[in-house]
Amino acid sequence: MPTDASVKKTSRKGPSRSEESRSAILEATRAELAESGWRTFSVDAVAKRASASKQTIYRWWPSIGAMCVDAALALVPDSPDGGRDPQERIATLIVPLEAAARTGNGHAVLRGALMAAADDQHAGEAWRAWMSRDIRQPMRMVLAELAAKRVIRRDFDLDEVIEQLLGPLWHRICVIRGPVKEGYSVQQARYALRVYSTI
Incomplete structure (x- = not known):
């Protein structure tokens, strides 16, 4: 009882x-x-x-x-299902960051967190661990698979492509100090596929 x-x-x-x-x-x-x-x-x-x-x-x-x-x-949502379309699969890994940056003052919050990560050891470790787990590793797997299927070329460094995909987002948040424009993720995915296309 x-x-x-x-x-x-x-x-x-x-x-x-x-x-x-x-x-x-x-x-x-x-x-x-x-x-x-x-x-x-x-x-x-x-x-x-x-x-x-x-x-x-x-x-x-x-x-x-x-x-x-x-x-x-905590502002960054989980990535949605990317389906099978190459452009969509790449975009869905960036969409959560775009969504967070476009929600209210999300761009200012992310900017502050990035600066904290640059200044503080614990913050930097937490940020890098999240980036590696939720963005870099999944993106490397998608890009490697697309290269193996000859959707894109294989003569490039995967990490450099990831930097090219995310670089404008960090520039917008930290330097321009403004929200990310709508459709950023799709635009970047489309650009990457065009640049690294096998055709």
Whole structure:
């Protein structure tokens, strides 16, 4: 027979307080990045916005930069199914970044996270791990498969192609300091297929 304590434990619905607090901190981090950027980022402002203590923030993240990267990456949705069309398969791996950059102040949040990744070791490791797992490795597999099927040539460096696909996006976010235009992913995929076509 269950005890009163077990009934209370199993009957609770919704996220735990720690999950709610973490979500509030990440949301406050995004707001602070959008308003102040990385260079003048304020942990005090985040704690105040999220109604959380700085001790909690420092306990949950190895650095403030890592928290900024986590907050930005939470904006990036999963890649949709790319189907079988070569252009669509390439584009779908870039679409999540385009979507994040085009959502509200997403471009400013991503810019702040990129700057944090450049300045902070923990942030840089988190950003590179995400890029490798979610974009670079899947893109390498798609490009290698297309080359094996002779849809595109094989006389090129896969990593260089990936840099060409993503470079304009980072330039737009970090240098132009504006949102990414609609259709960026499809345009870049179309361009890559045209440049590296076997025809």
